[in-house]
Amino acid sequence: MAKESPIDxxxxxxxxxxxxxxxxxxxxxxxxxxxxLKSAGFEQISEREDWMLQVGKKYFFTRNHSTxxxxxxGKKYVAGNGIYIVGAHTDSPCLKxxxxxxxxxxxxxxxxxxxxxxxxxxxWFDRDxxxxxxxxxxxxxxxxxxxxxxxxxIEEPIMRVPTLAIHLDRGVNDGFKPNTQTHLNPVLATSVxxxxxxxxxxxxxxxxxxxxxxxxxxxxxxxENQKHHTLLLKHLATYAGCQSDDICDFELQAxxxxxxxxxxxxxxxxxxxxxxxxxxxxxxxKALIDATSSESSLEDETGVRMVALFDHEEVGSNxxxxxxxxxxxxxxxRITNSFSTNEKIIEKTIQRSFLVSADMAHALHPNYMDKxxxxxxxxxxxxxxxxxxxxxxxxxxxxxxxIFKEIALKHNLPVQDFxxxxxxxxxxxxxxxxxxxxxxxxxxxxxxxxxxxxxxxxCAVDDVRYSYEHFKAFFQEFSHLDHKIAVDA
Numbered sequence: 115m116a117k118e119s120p121i122d123x124x125x126x127x128x129x130x131x132x133x134x135x136x137x138x139x140x141x142x143x144x145x146x147x148x149x150x151l152k153s154a155g156f157e158q159i160s161e162r163e164d165w166m167l168q169v170g171k172k173y174f175f176t177r178n179h180s181t182x183x184x185x186x187x188g189k190k191y192v193a194g195n196g197i198y199i200v201g202a203h204t205d206s207p208c209l210k211x212x213x214x215x216x217x218x219x220x221x222x223x224x225x226x227x228x229x230x231x232x233x234x235x236x237x238w239f240d241r242d243x244x245x246x247x248x249x250x251x252x253x254x255x256x257x258x259x260x261x262x263x264x265x266x267x268i269e270e271p272i273m274r275v276p277t278l279a280i281h282l283d284r285g286v287n288d289g290f291k292p293n294t295q296t297h298l299n300p301v302l303a304t305s306v307x308x309x310x311x312x313x314x315x316x317x318x319x320x321x322x323x324x325x326x327x328x329x330x331x332x333x334x335x336x337x338e339n340q341k342h343h344t345l346l347l348k349h350l351a352t353y354a355g356c357q358s359d360d361i362c363d364f365e366l367q368a369x370x371x372x373x374x375x376x377x378x379x380x381x382x383x384x385x386x387x388x389x390x391x392x393x394x395x396x397x398x399x400k401a402l403i404d405a406t407s408s409e410s411s412l413e414d415e416t417g418v419r420m421v422a423l424f425d426h427e428e429v430g431s432n433x434x435x436x437x438x439x440x441x442x443x444x445x446x447x448r449i450t451n452s453f454s455t456n457e458k459i460i461e462k463t464i465q466r467s468f469l470v471s472a473d474m475a476h477a478l479h480p481n482y483m484d485k486x487x488x489x490x491x492x493x494x495x496x497x498x499x500x501x502x503x504x505x506x507x508x509x510x511x512x513x514x515x516x517i518f519k520e521i522a523l524k525h526n527l528p529v530q531d532f533x534x535x536x537x538x539x540x541x542x543x544x545x546x547x548x549x550x551x552x553x554x555x556x557x558x559x560x561x562x563x564x565x566x567x568x569x570x571x572x573c574a575v576d577d578v579r580y581s582y583e584h585f586k587a588f589f590q591e592f593s594h595l596d597h598k599i600a601v602d603a
Contacts, residue, residue, distance in 0.1 A: 123579035126400070127376055127384060130578050133396045134374035134386050138246040139367055140180040140204035140425050141265055143392060147182050147399055147423065148174070154403040156184055161444070167452040170412050175445075179248065179263065180204060180425035181435040183445050184399070186406040188415025188593075193454030196466030197418040197446055198592045199554075200398035200585050201437065201544055202473065203427035206388040207233030207567050209298060209368040211245065214341035217299055223308050223343050224299040225273060227368060231428030235298060236290050237569040238368070242271035243300055245346075247366035251356055261362060266354045271371045272346075273300035300368060308345050370569050382495070382575050389563050389571040394472035395423045397561070397578060401585035417466075418449055419589045427473070427544055437544035443552050468596070469556040470518065470588060471509060471545030472581075474573070475499035475532055477562035490533045492562040494574035497528030498584050501543075501558040507534075509545035513601055514557035518588070520595060525587045527580055530562070 137143035152158070156172040159165055167173065169191050174184035181204065185197070209227040217224040225245075229235065246267035253260050275298055280286055292298060302308075340347070347358040354361075374386030402421045406412060412419075422445070426436035433439060450463045475498075478491040486492075492499040500515050501508040522529040534540040549556040561581045563573040 121579055121583060123575050124376070124381075126579045126582050127575040129400065130393065130396050131374045131376060131384065131386070134384075134388065134392055137388070137392055138267055138369040139208075139248075139265075140206075141248045141365075142246065142267065143204045143395060144176055144179055144182045144423070145265055147184075147395070148176065150399065150403060151184050154407060156186075156403075165448050165452050167449065169453075172406055177441055178425065178435040181423060181441060183420065183422045183441065184402060185418050185420040185445070185449065186402065186412060186415075187418050187449070188412045190414060190416045191418060191453070192416075193450050193456070194459045194462045194466070195417045196468065196593070196596065197420055197449065197463060198468050198589060199420040199422055199442075200394075200401070200470045200472055200588065201422045201424065201442075201548065202394040202398055203391045203424045203437070203544060204395055205231070205425050205428050206390060206392070207231030207428055209233075209238060209300075211247075211342075211364075211366045211368075215346070216341055216343050218305060221305050223302045223305060223345060225302050225343070225346065225368075226299055229294050229298070230367070232567060234565075234568045235292060235294060237565075238298065239275050239277045239292070241274065241569055242371045243273045243275070243368045244268045244271055244371050245273075245350075245366045246369045247364060249350065249354060249364040249366075250362045251354065252360045252362050264354055266350055266364075266366075267369075268349055268353050269371075272349060273302045273368070275300045302343060303345055308343070312344060372570070376575060383572050384575060384578065385570060385572050387569050387571060389573050390474040390566050391427065391472075393474060393561055393563070393573060393578065394581065397581040398470075398472055398585050399423070401582050401589060405586045405589040415593060417593045420445070424544060431544055431547050437547045438551065442548055446552070464553050466596070467554050468514070468517070468592060469509075469545070469548055469552075469554045470585065471543050471548065471556055471558045472585070473543040473545075473558070473560045474563045474566060475501060475560035476566060477564050477573075479564060485535070485538070487533050487535045490531055492530045492532050494562055494564075495528075495576040496530045496562060497522070497577065497580040498559045499530045499532045499562055501560065502531060502533050503540050505540070506546055507540040507542045508558035509543075509549035509556035510558045513599065514555050517592070517595060517599065518557045518559065518584075521587050521591050522584060524591065525583065527584050527587070529584075 136146045151174050156174045170189040172186040176182045210230045212226040215226040217226045251262050351358045377385045398421045424437045426433045431438040447460050450460045545556045545558040561577040565571040
């Protein structure tokens with residue numbers, strides 16, 4: 115293998131920032147991943163169709179357009195060989211619009227939202243917010259009606275969750291605990307301005323002719339039962355290039371409009387929302403693309419290199435497109451069965467496979483150092499963190515940890531260890547879910563970050579590069595290293 119040129123940390127981080135700014139929601143993250151995979155020569159396939167796979171080729175599929183699985187088949191692959199996976203997730207804690215979001219109180223139009231995941235909800239106050247997500251649109255052409263799935267993102271800030279002035283809440287600095295039902299609804303507009311805008315629009319429509327007048331009166335009658343503010347639907351329709359009446363349904367969330375950026379006095383940090391877990395999603399995706407980019411990349415590969423980015427990790431993964439669904443096992447089975455008629459061979463495939471469960475880790479906080487166990491204090495610029503938990507909140511064991519560290523050692527990459535304090539609860543990841551559900555060997559890792567689950571988080575530029583290089587090395591090295599390890603022999 116030819117020696118590769120050194121990777122510039124800033125170029126990888128800049129690419130990551132572009133990925134973040136294109137991905138305000140899980141749907142957009144999958145769309146951006148699709149674009150990058152297609153540009154790299156990956157072919158899109160569908161779970162609804164038969165798969166005609168070939169060795170040496172690269173493929174991907176999506177489920178619900180919020181989960182995406184991409185894989186490249188080695189030229190020396192045969193059914194029963196292992197599949198080497200980096201798994202991450204596309205979702206982040208956020209405020210999602212309710213099915214009926216229309217709220218009017220005190221002369222204001224508000225947007226009803228529900229909390230998704232375990233967010234630091236106080237960080238959502240006094241931010242310039244917009245909405246993004248997906249819509250189901252009605253399309254009529256030549257008398258035939260069809261329905262399309264379209265992503266939407268309103269670019270400018272259109273709403274805000276204002277805090278209460280300290281003069282009206284003197285004890286707020288003793289503990290700010292917002293009620294998520296009554297205090298988190300963003301303000302969209304005042305009722306007076308919204309009504310004035312509606313009147314002006316109606317006058318304009320009435321002046322265009324009797325046909326438009328009848329249509330307008332009908333819309334006004336229907337609007338009485340609308341579940342969402344007309345003003346919001348109008349903005350969505352403008353950005354989607356359709357009429358408000360064409361919007362059949364949607365899944366939208368509130369989003370911060372402040373762009374992701376490389377920052378800090380030394381330009382060593384990335385300030386952004388959704389680092390958990392778009393950082394690991396990006397690094398694994400870029401690693402797979404670059405580890406399969408040349409004609410010779412898969413020449414000696416006996417296995418399959420895969421990235422699986424799941425939705426709904428932040429709420430337990432129990433959905434049709436979450437890690438708790440059969441999507442991973444389905445992918446492994448269909449790949450294996452494409453090269454063999456032996457239905458039992460999937461069991462051998464699983465035992466020869468390996469999963470890197472990649473989810474962001476907690477860096478040591480300088481203002482709360484007592485929150486970390488003394489001998490396990492991950493630092494920024496310290497490389498990927500291997501997560502351990504004796505109670506299986508993480509799926510790492512001595513064998514899987516060794517394999518991941520051995521790859522780091524060979525490529526001169528830093529690596530760290532993390533164990534949560536005994537007197538604190540431990541979070542979890544997709545690792546234990548897939549390890550127990552599929553039976554695959556798993557190591558839990560993640561890049562260190564601060565402000566996890568805030569609307570605005572931070573990580574280190576160097577750790578983005580280290581993560582990318584570590585995942586890329588994993589894809590390139592694992593099949594050779596695994597042959598040297600005997601555990602259940």
